[in-house]
Amino acid sequence: MFKMSDLISWELTESLRREFEDLENYAKNQIYAFQHGENADIKLKRIGYISSEPGVIFDIENVFSFTQEEISAWTVMFKDYGASDVQVGLDSTNRTITIFVHFEGKKEDKKSNRNVVYKLLVLPSYIPTFIWAYLGLILWNPTRYQIF
Amino acid sequence: MEPNTISNILVPYTNKDLLQKLDTDSKNVVQSVVKTLNNNSVVSVNDLNSRMVCIFKQINNITFAKLKEIYLLGDKILKINVKLLNKSLVVEIKKDVYKRQVTIKHTRPNMVLIEKCTEKILKSNGIEKSDYRICYEIVKLIFKWTWGKLAANIKMEVSGGEYTFTVSNLRVVDYNQLSALDKVHDAVHSIQINFKRSLLTFKVTRTKEYINQHESKKRRTDEW
Numbered sequence: 001m002f003k004m005s006d007l008i009s010w011e012l013t014e015s016l017r018r019e020f021e022d023l024e025n026y027a028k029n030q031i032y033a034f035q036h037g038e039n040a041d042i043k044l045k046r047i048g049y050i051s052s053e054p055g056v057i058f059d060i061e062n063v064f065s066f067t068q069e070e071i072s073a074w075t076v077m078f079k080d081y082g083a084s085d086v087q088v089g090l091d092s093t094n095r096t097i098t099i100f101v102h103f104e105g106k107k108e109d110k111k112s113n114r115n116v117v118y119k120l121l122v123l124p125s126y127i128p129t130f131i132w133a134y135l136g137l138i139l140w141n142p143t144r145y146q147i148f
Numbered sequence: 149m150e151p152n153t154i155s156n157i158l159v160p161y162t163n164k165d166l167l168q169k170l171d172t173d174s175k176n177v178v179q180s181v182v183k184t185l186n187n188n189s190v191v192s193v194n195d196l197n198s199r200m201v202c203i204f205k206q207i208n209n210i211t212f213a214k215l216k217e218i219y220l221l222g223d224k225i226l227k228i229n230v231k232l233l234n235k236s237l238v239v240e241i242k243k244d245v246y247k248r249q250v251t252i253k254h255t256r257p258n259m260v261l262i263e264k265c266t267e268k269i270l271k272s273n274g275i276e277k278s279d280y281r282i283c284y285e286i287v288k289l290i291f292k293w294t295w296g297k298l299a300a301n302i303k304m305e306v307s308g309g310e311y312t313f314t315v316s317n318l319r320v321v322d323y324n325q326l327s328a329l330d331k332v333h334d335a336v337h338s339i340q341i342n343f344k345r346s347l348l349t350f351k352v353t354r355t356k357e358y359i360n361q362h363e364s365k366k367r368r369t370d371e372w
Contacts (some may be wrong), residue, residue: 051299
């Protein structure tokens, strides 16, 4: 008896598998925004992985009409989540939109470090200008401007 | 039944009028394809300017031999696509005003990476040394079909003197690809598509068994 093998050129680790599940849940939570008019019954399905690069393929079924804005919205949505590239394909015969999401996992650590640096740099801007002026005067002539 | 008409059961109501408007040649080809399939399939026809796209649904399974029969119906058959996930067979019929289609290849398969990954898959499956070469060529070929697209799943089961390959999660496969698979070696046989379970299955005779079969055949012909 032999096992089933995925024909993928990258390693599917357990953490990456979990990341893909989170991505799917995220996409499923966002779909309500696109369920209107003729597209009230659209469904999102994860159909598998991309063979050449880390990423997943989603199918959006029962799509009867779409606009350029809606397609762009899907792209922006996945890119905001952390996807490196998003490709959208249309199958008019089966009323399906296919989305290729190239995703290598969320890079949260890098993002949070950048946030800390930003917060530190932005902190002095909250101090009112007259305090900076007063500190300058103290440094210039401490005996005259020192209160205590 | 008249030769130029198509059975009412096979054609959905919406397509009846459309089929009557078609030219006799195209109608004959559709009729022949329906006869070849020989089951309760439903056909829908899209009559385009350059070609006619026939979508056959409700087919349980189809063999490569049947697809070959359809392909050999004549030069009017332009493309035969098997859409496994959509459970349909798409046959494109050429019209007289047909212009050659421009195909844009988005991704070129990275053969070095494909070969490396194929070796890894075969090692993890514990393929015997004697059967390694043929299994390598088959897995490499299927990997090439799906490169940059939906990753397929492959299962290799050995029973007696042959391997049974089961390929799932394959979105689409065309006649030329199946023909290439058939041409890999004589040992590859019984190529079949199961639409119900969206599977491509085929059998590969093990190398030792294949050599034994050929030797016994040779002996028989020598005796004659």
